[in-house]
C-alpha cells in the first residue's frame with residue numbers, strides 16, 4: 001500500500017487505476033460513482049443568525065459565576081469537589097515568594113508623578129487586589145502601558161511575592177519600543193526583568209523576565225497551547241479596542257480559562273478608546289462587576305486639532321477637494337500635506353526667532369507623523385515631498401517609512417533622531433497608531449483612511465480595501481502628540497464629515513472576515529466545538545458563517561468530516577494540514593497551496609503565488625486609462641502558455657525580483673510596470689509577504705530551496721516541471737485557476753467584462769463538471785453563478801449542470817474523510833490533466 005501511495009506521487013510512473021466499488025470516497029470514474037441523491041431539489045442552506053449564542057453564553061456565565069463565587073482576594077479558600085479540575089499551579093502562585101529574585105535586580109520605586117495615571121495608582125492596585133478583572137480607560141499618553149505594569153511589579157517587590165506580568169500589544173513595534181522604554185526608565189538591562197516577544201523574534205531566555213511585552217498573537221498562541229493562564233500572575237490586555245480576530249479570540253480564551261483552571265490570575269483591560277460598559281458586562285458575574293477606572297483629568301500637554309475646511313485656501317482649493325465621501329487621496333491631497341509641512345516649518349522658524357532658540361534646536365522636536373493607508377500611498381507621499389521640496393533650499397527633510405511588513409529592526413528607525421538641520425517626516429500606516437511614543441513628534445497629519453481586510457463574497461477571497469478610519473482610530477493617531485509637549489493634529493477631512501459621518505468604532509474583524517483562522521484556533525484550543533467557542537465572543541458571528549467556514553475547512557482538508565468518527569455539520573476533527581494552516585497568516589486555501597508546494601518540492605513558487613493571491617490588483621487598471629483588455633492580455637502573456645493566472649503572478653514577481661537584483665532605479669521600475677500594466681505597489685507588498693512567509697515556513701519545518709529567479713524560470717521552462725506546477729496550483733488553490741479548455745474560453749471573456757482577473761476563479765469546478773468528474777467545491781458554484789449574473793452573460797450560452805454538480809458533492813461528502821477528499825481530488829487532477837494536456 002505504501003509503495004502504491006509513493007507511486008501515486010511519482011510523476012514519472014504511470015498511474016494504474018484499479019476499478020473498485022466506491023468505498024465512501026468520490027471516485028474519479030463517473031461509472032463508479034455512488035448513486036445520486038434522490039431529491040430533485042438542491043437543499044437551500046438557511047441563513048442562521050446569533051440565536052445559538054444565548055444558551056451557550058448562559059452556561060458560560062454560570063460556570064464563571066460558580067468559579068469566581070468562591071474567589072477570595074487574599075488567603076486560602078476551602079477546597080471543594082469542583083476544585084478537582086483546578087490546576088495546582090494556580091494555588092501555588094498565591095503563596096510563592098521570590099525574595100532571591102528581587103535581590104538580583106535593582107528596584108527603584110520612584111515612579112513618574114507627573115503622569116496622570118499616577119493619581120490613580122492606589123485605586124488601581126486596590127481594584128486589582130479585590131477583583132479578578134478590571135478595566136482602565138485613560139487618555140492617550142497618561143501612562144497606562146508603561147506605568148500600570150510597573151506599579152504591579154513594585155507592589156510585588158515590596159511584599160516579596162512572585163509576580164509574572166504579560167502585557168499584550170496589537171503590534172510588534174509597540175511591544176518592542178515599550179519594553180525598551182521601561183528598561184531605560186528602570187535602568188534594567190534589556191531582556192532581564194523586562195523583555196519583549198513578537199512574532200518570530202523572541203529572547204533566548206525568559207527566566208529572569210517578570211514583565212513581558214508581547215503581541216496579541218504571541219499570548220494567544222501561548223494560551224491555546226498551554227490551556228491555562230497560570231503561567232502568569234497578571235495578564236494585561238492593552239489597546240483592547242483593537243478588535244481584530246486575535247483580540248476577540250484572546251478575550252474568549254481568557255474568560256474561558258478564568259472560569260475553569262485559572263481563577264487566581266488577574267486580568268487588566270486597558271485602552272483610551274473603549275466601550276468600557278460592553279467589556280465590563282462581558283466579564284461581569286453575579287458577584288463581581290469589573291470596575292472601570294478612568295483617568296480623564298485633562299491633559300498636561302495640549303493637542304490642537306485642525307480640519308480640512310479650517311486649513312484655508314493656501315492648502316486646499318475648493319475644486320481640488322473632489323468628492324469628500326470617497327475614501328481616497330488625490331494628487332491635491334498629497335500636495336496639501338507637503339504644504340502643511342512648509343507651513344509648520346515657517347511657523348517654527350518664526351517661533352525660534354521669538355524665543356531666541358536656534359532653528360536646529362526646534363527641529364529636534366519638530367518631527368511630523370503622517371498617517372497613510374498603505375505602502376503605495378506612503379511611496380507616493382514620499383515622492384511628492386521629495387519633488388516639491390527639492391528646490392526649496394530652506395527645508396531639508398529625512399523621510400522615514402513605517403509599515404507592518406517591514407522588519408522590526410527597520411521599523412525602529414522611526415525612533416532615531418534626524419541629522420542636524422533635517423526635519424524628520426515619518427510616513428506610517430496604522431501600525432504607529434496606538435501605544436507608541438516617538439519623543440520628537442509634535443505634528444500629526446492624518447488622512448483619516450485605513451485599509452481593512454474584506455472578503456469578496458463571490459470568490460470568498462480576502463483582500464485589503466481602502467476605507468475611512470473610525471473616530472477611535474483617529475483619536476489614537478492624534479494621541480501620538482501631546483505626550484512630552486503640546487502638539488498639533490491636521491485631519492485631512494472636513495470637520496462636519498468627521499463628526500457626523502465617520503463611525504465611532506470600526507467593525508470587529510470577527511463580523512466582517514471569514515472565520516477560518518478563528519475556527520482553526522478553536523479547534524487547536526480543544527475546549528468545545530467551534531460553535532461553542534465562538535458563541536462566547538464579544539460580538540459573536542452568525543451561525544451560518546460558522547457553518548460555511550467549517551464546510552470550507554473540510555473542503556480544503558483542514559478538518560475531517562467527522563468528530564470521533566461521527567459526521568457533524570458544525571464540527572470536524574483537526575487534520576495535520578489544519579494545524580499548519582492555523583499557523584500561517586493566510587487564507588486557508590493559500591496555506592493549502594503552500595503545503596502542496598512543499599510536498600511537491602515547489603515551496604518557493606507556492607509561497608510567491610500565495611503571497612500574490614493575498615494582495616489585491618497586481619495587474620493594475622490605472623483608473624480607466626489602461627484598456628482593460630491590455631491588462632488582461634499582459635496577464636495572459638505572463639501566464640506563458642499555461643493559461644493560469646497564478647502562473648502569471650509568479651512570473652511577474654520573478655521578473656520584478658530580477659529587476660530589483662540588477663539594481664534598476666525607481667524610474668525604470670515605474671516604466672516597466674506601466675508597460676506591462678502591473679502594479680508596483682502590489683509587487684512591493686507581495687515581496688514583503690514572501691519574505692515573512694519564508695520565515696514562518698522555516699519555523700514550521702517547511703524549508704524552501706534557495707534559488708535565484710532566473711534559475712527558477714529556467715527550471716520551469718521544462719514541460720514536465722510546468723505540468724507539476726500547474727497541478728499543484730490546481731490542487732492547492734483549487735478554485736483559483738483558469739485553464740484554456742475550449743469549452744471554458746468564455747470565462748476569459750467574463751474576466752474582461754467584470755474587470756477582475758480573479759473573475760476567472762471558478763473555472764476548475766466547471767471543467768470538472770463538464771468532464772463529468774466529481775465536484776468537491778460546492779461553495780464555489782454560488783460564486784460562479786454570481787459572476788454570470790454580474791457579467792450579464794446570456795444564460796443560453798451555458799449548460800452548466802449546477803444542480804447535478806452540487807447534488808453529487810452533497811451526496812458524497814458526508815461519507816468522506818479529509819484525506820479521502822484529497823486523494824479523490826488529486827485523482828481528478830490526474831484524469832483532468834490527461835484530457836487537457838493538449839490545450840495547456
Ligand SMILES: Nc1ncnc2c1ncn2[C@@H]1O[C@H](COP(=O)(O)OP(=O)(O)OP(=O)(O)O)[C@@H](O)[C@H]1O
Nearest residue numbers: 140141142143144145146147181272435437439483
Ligand atoms: N520612549 C519614550 N521617550 C520619552 N517619553 C516616553 C517614552 N515612552 C513613554 N514616554 C512617556 O510616558 C508617557 C506614558 O506613555 P504610555 O505609553 O505609558 O501611555 P499610554 O497611556 O499607554 O498611551 P496610549 O494610550 O497612547 O498607549 C508618555 O506620554 C510619555 O510622556
